[in-house]
Amino acid sequence: MTQDIKVVSPGNLAEALQILENDPGVTPIAGGTELVGAVRSGKRRPGVFLDLDHLGLDRISLRENEVELGAMMTMSQVIACEQLKGAPWSLLPRALSQIASWQIRNVATIGGSLAGGIPGLDGTSALLALNAGVKLQSTRGACVIPLSDFFLGPMRTRCGPGELITALVLPKPPAGGQWYTCFRKIGVRKAYAMPIVNMASVLSVQDGVVCSWRLAVGGAAKISLLLNRTAALAVGKPLDAVNLEELENCLQQEIAPSDSLHGSAAYKRILCRNLLREIWEELLAEEARVE
Template sequence: MKVLRPTSRNEALDMLADDPSIRPIAGGTDLMVSWHHHDKTGWTLMDLSRVDDLNTMSMDDHALQLGALTSYWDVIASKDVTNAFPLLTVAARQVGAIQIQTRGTWAGNIANGSPAADGVPVMMAYNAIVHLQSRTESTDVPLDQYFTGYKQSVRKPDQLIVGITMPRTSHDHEWFHKVGARSAQAITKVGVAMVKNGSGWRVVANSVAPFVCRCKRLESALNDGQSFATPADVADILKHDIAPIDDIRSTARYRQTVLARLIHAHINE
């Protein structure tokens, strides 16, 4: 196994262009977990940690920009970002423990493509744009159009996620809830982020489909002012938005029922 250590973005993009089979490594908190499951003969890793211009976070009146190396802790530690985008910090505090929050990156959470990712729902609810770059082109993709299947995305092998942008708008309402087997250090069985601003509701759920997804039918119903007397009424709409499965952590029925109950309880608070 070989490890490349670029010191600039262009050097990293050149390396990827020359060999798209190279695996970028940011915090390593996903890549190292699956380490023992792979035969790494022939692997080339590209350690991004020395690429300073990917390690940036900035916010102005219009938007928040996260670099590819922005960690959960960078967001938790920023009062300004937490005030403007509270759900980012709410979700970040529930990702693993502090060790993971200081190493794990928001971009890695997206790139890893897990349907259980906790950073993705809040970013998607905040209308995030993913910036992809290769040696020859730059592309911006709305996060809600980034995933194409289980662990599949529109990212081409020679592209890096170089940053994520979230527009600053005032939010009338924002909420994130994660259900796991215990209150910390647990992989999500069901999760939901809900944000309402001038353009309406965004409802994003994780662990209930092959990838983190918006619940667009439910969003439309909420935007139309529909009320839901019981959790079953929410579930009736949600069934068009989600496709949960049985796995070692939970059952499809549990995920569907709990998601509907959570949303029903929350919107009728």
């Protein structure tokens, strides 16, 4: 395999984008945890790899209204970020801590986890629940699109030829209110295990009433989903007036799991219902502690 691979290592972002512009067939490589496996198994053809290591994309920048996470930050770097310790952002490091093993987390990047378009990954659900934006850059400029619009289908994203994901943008949450965040995952094993399904929840409560709720699920459809209709059933209601059965019924209408090696569609439906119940029970228990 190695004889057929050439790696180019530009020293800055402008140079990298120019290389991609000149030859869109060049493949960006970040941590390589997915890409190298795909080449080894023959799913991807070796060719010219564009090494993203020296572009300065491994930093976090805190701004007035947002935090920007460089696409080349490894999962371990994000987990260790002091700036992400408070709610609701702390959901992201919590979700990433449940990915694979520390050996993988030390090299896999947050940009790489989205760019591959693998459906249902753990970080993706947490980022959807946190209303993340994806920063795409090419020689023509940069734009930020909502992560909820980024996936077009399994392994298909809006990162087009000549473009790189350069950062993920998390908007600052509005002040006031109480944040409740939760991430739950079910996999076949604890370590090295891709999720069968996962669920991430970011809910805010003010004066006992649900102000906002972003609920995301992975593994329950062709792409990771925001369960907007389910979440809307709780918004504007006191927590204890929310009808869990109604939420569960709506969830079943919003998801569309399929049979896979990980489990049947029917099994995944049960798992999703159980995760929603667990998240709701945890939320009520936390609310009771705060009062």
